[in-house]
Amino acid sequence: MSAMPKSLQRKNTSSSPSPESEGSGLRKSRLNERSIMAIGTLLLYIGLGAYLTFHVHYYSGDSASRVANAYYVIFGRNAHLGAVGFVWNPLPSIFELPFVSLYSFWPALVSKAFAGDIVSAIFGTIGVLALMRILNNLRAPRFGVILIAVVYALNPLIALYAANGMSDLMFVSCTLASFSGVLDYLTTNSLSRLSAGAFWIAIGFGMRYGAVPFGAFMIIGLIIGLLGRVKPSRWMGAAVILGAPVVYAGGLWMYFSWMIMKNPLYFLDSSYGNLAQTSTGTYVTRSTTLAMHHVLGTLLYVGHFTFLFWPILLGIPLTAFFLFGTKRDPRAAILLAGTLGAVTLELIFVYKGSLAPWDRFYISFIPNGILLCAFGISKVTKSYTDFTKYLIWFVAVLVFAAGDVGTVLSLQTKALGHPDGRVIDTAWAGKIYPVDPFHSSHAIIRYLSDHPHLTVLVDTFRGYSLVMRAPHLNQFVIDSDYDFQEILHNPRGRVDAFLVPEPSGVGKLDAINRAWPGMWSGHVQWAILIKSFPNWRLYAITENAP
Secondary structure (H helix, E strand, O other), X not given: OOOOOHHHOOOOXXXXXXXXXXXXXXHHHHHHHHHHHHHHHHHHHHXXXXXXXXXXXXXXXXXXXXXXHHHHHHHOOOOOHHHHOOOOOOHHHXXXXXHHOOOOOOOHHHHOOXXXXXXXXXXXXXXXXXXXXXXXXXXXXXXXXXXXXXXXHHOHHHHHHHHOOOOHHHHHHXXXXXXXXXXXXXXXXXXXXXXXXXXXXXXXXXXXXXXXHHHHHHHHHHHHHHOOOOOHHHHHHXXXXXXXXXXXXXXXXXXXXXXXXXXXXXXXXXXXXXXXXXXXXXXXXXXHHHHOOOXXXXXXXXXXXXXXXXXXXXXXXXXXXXXXXOOOOHHXXXXXXXXXXXXXXXXXXXXXXXXXXXXXXXXXXXXXXXXXXXXXXXXXXXXXXXXXXXXXXHHHHHHHHHHHHHXXXXXXXXXXXOOHHHHHHHHHHOXXXXXXXXXXXXXXXXXXXXXXXXXXXXXXXXXXXXXXXXOOHHHEEOOOXXXXXXXXXXXXXXXXXXXXXXXXXXXXHOHHHHHOOOOOOOOOOOEEEEEEEOOEEEEEEOOOOO
């Protein structure tokens, strides 16, 4: 294991400035740089989110649904924390609660899902700061740290997901913060930094389930890196520290799922989860079909997304050299293991045929490509003169900038840029985004606003977009309400109507369509059609209902 830098072990033996005071000045300088970068990045991402939301009118459906969950927690008919839902990871919605609580003062925080944009901007900033800390750990020159952080922050896919409220970049930022903690531990032996890395893996689990394989591979990488370098008790203890928080977080999530939903694996096998949605065939493409149940096809399919940031193809072999070569470095094991762990869940789902063909699932290739290349450069330039070292780092900045250009070009191809290439093109042109996840709810909201005393039961799996924008939330009985299931099966005298989505695609998973499969087609005798809307029908509940 690397020892602490000698400069940190010296004592002040003269009246000249001590290394400690020089180090303090350097830390203050870097703190100022990080502060400026943090403020600038946060304002940039929030501003971009505002531009996308209020000018381009681009809304991410998944992001809006997370904001809706936070809305139900505070303003729902049965307001309770369990309304956050037990299918998708809860932290995006929980972190949105402080902003959603201001709904009465600024309705757009909910009605336009802008609360989600703020949270993703905060995590996007956390990711930039974590990257800067890692680059400092790798002894990158100051100009390299700043410029590489800027290149990363301005990558079009990174910037988009830092501004659109989705959980993808939130998870990526957690992995960067975890990398930072573990790499610091390997350099300084600081258990507090190892604990910080472990903490961020657990936070990442609250964002996306991909944190489970990521954490597992990080533990494996830590063991490989330390094996033969320290006593067994040391690497075993480090592995336990790194893995304990995410195991605890996963156990809590399963416990709450069992206690509230009566199924500890509800997030995995519920009627709304990823497996249920993909089983409908809605997201099947020719490429995913060819990769399904084919190991090489799966590897090729996932591998072609590395072109979203092509420098990763340089970073992988460069880092591998310092894992298996004569100049072994335990940090190489961590970086390679974490890079693989970040996409392991995607590999599994592609093989099973249970993953949509979306570019966002592979966004981790961008920061991890930078990390792998930066690590290799730090090792190669270790004994070079300052001029040569600075020149190589400057070339690295240009390579990473070319990687951003590669991201732009990749997003123009349907095979790599679905659906985000269209979003970025539209935003760059300043046009209105043509896909509106709320389009089917406009007419429904107008009708229900004209009939405020009509009580309607709706499943927010498909109906979140109208519930979060309707003027009277208490007009709805929704699936997070305590009595939803009881009213769904015995509605007489308890609600006036059912709002039913068309039972096609993932609409088949709607609770009403599952409980009363003939209602959409008018084959439920006690339900009378009131009005048809695009993709929805409103049925009155008669006295003959159960």
